[in-house]
Amino acid sequence: MRIISQLMQIPGVIAAGEYAYRGDRYAYEGNISSEHARMASILCRANTLSMNMQTELFSSFAPEDCGCKPLQGWIVRGRDISVCVVGNIFCFCQNTPGLLNDVMTIMRAKVGDIEENPLVYMYAKIGGDVHEKLY
Amino acid sequence: MSLDRLMQVPGAMAAFQYSDKGDLVDHQIKEGTELTPQVLDLLAHTCVANLAVATLEARGWEQLTGQAGFEPLQGFSLVGLDWSAVVNGNFGVVVRNRDADYEAAFAALAEFKA
Numbered sequence: 001m002r003i004i005s006q007l008m009q010i011p012g013v014i015a016a017g018e019y020a021y022r023g024d025r026y027a028y029e030g031n032i033s034s035e036h037a038r039m040a041s042i043l044c045r046a047n048t049l050s051m052n053m054q055t056e057l058f059s060s061f062a063p064e065d066c067g068c069k070p071l072q073g074w075i076v077r078g079r080d081i082s083v084c085v086v087g088n089i090f091c092f093c094q095n096t097p098g099l100l101n102d103v104m105t106i107m108r109a110k111v112g113d114i115e116e117n118p119l120v121y122m123y124a125k126i127g128g129d130v131h132e133k134l135y
Numbered sequence: 136m137s138l139d140r141l142m143q144v145p146g147a148m149a150a151f152q153y154s155d156k157g158d159l160v161d162h163q164i165k166e167g168t169e170l171t172p173q174v175l176d177l178l179a180h181t182c183v184a185n186l187a188v189a190t191l192e193a194r195g196w197e198q199l200t201g202q203a204g205f206e207p208l209q210g211f212s213l214v215g216l217d218w219s220a221v222v223n224g225n226f227g228v229v230v231r232n233r234d235a236d237y238e239a240a241f242a243a244l245a246e247f248k249a
Binding site for chain 2 (some may be wrong): 034
């Protein structure tokens with residue numbers, strides 16, 4: 001299953017999408033219009049590229065590798081909604097308790113740094129039957 | 136409240152306080168980590184800048200799309216390869232990704248802002 005569809009299975013996820021690092025191509029699922037998804041893709045790409053440059057700059061102040069680059073993504077925590085970006089995937093989700101950690105675990109497992117089975121990782125971290133909740 | 140509270144967040148490697156302009160005011164770094172005060176100082180500037188940009192984008196998004204629920208922002212996180220910086224207001228905490236509990240970090244920072 002594509003990560004976007006996988007994210008959309010999680011209760012509380014409003015929309016998820018994928019954008020190209022170059023050009024205007026994007027794909028998405030969820031409760032936003034195509035035009036808003038296009039805007040979100042541009043916004044997320046611009047922020048990601050900008051932050052990538054920033055991490056390159058401040059990591060140069062560390063004697064060796066400071067552990068921040070390459071950038072994996074970013075989160076904006078709003079009052080009721082959070083925006084999560086990892087790699088070229090974005091996700092709008094409600095601030096339901098536990099949801100942000102679940103979404104970030106899935107996103108990092110698919111496009112980030114988690115190499116083991118994300119479910120095993122999540123069991124270890126939060127316990128409980130997350131499989132039923134996610135799939 | 137002190138930075139000790141933030142150092143209790145799961146996976147915390149460092150906690151820091153910064154001015155409105157992003158200058159480092161106070162910090163704690165766990166021994167054995169690769170972070171330095173210089174990195175934290177630039178990290179704080181980055182976070183202040185990105186929080187400001189995020190506020191602009193949230194306000195604009197709400198106005199343009201009619202989708203409410205972003206403002207006021209509750210924080211921002213930069214997710215690096217090994218660690219993430221989580222900030223809100225004038226405080227931040229750096230957490231190791233493998234132990235990160237983003238919600239706990241945002242909740243701890245909210246206590247500082249309250």
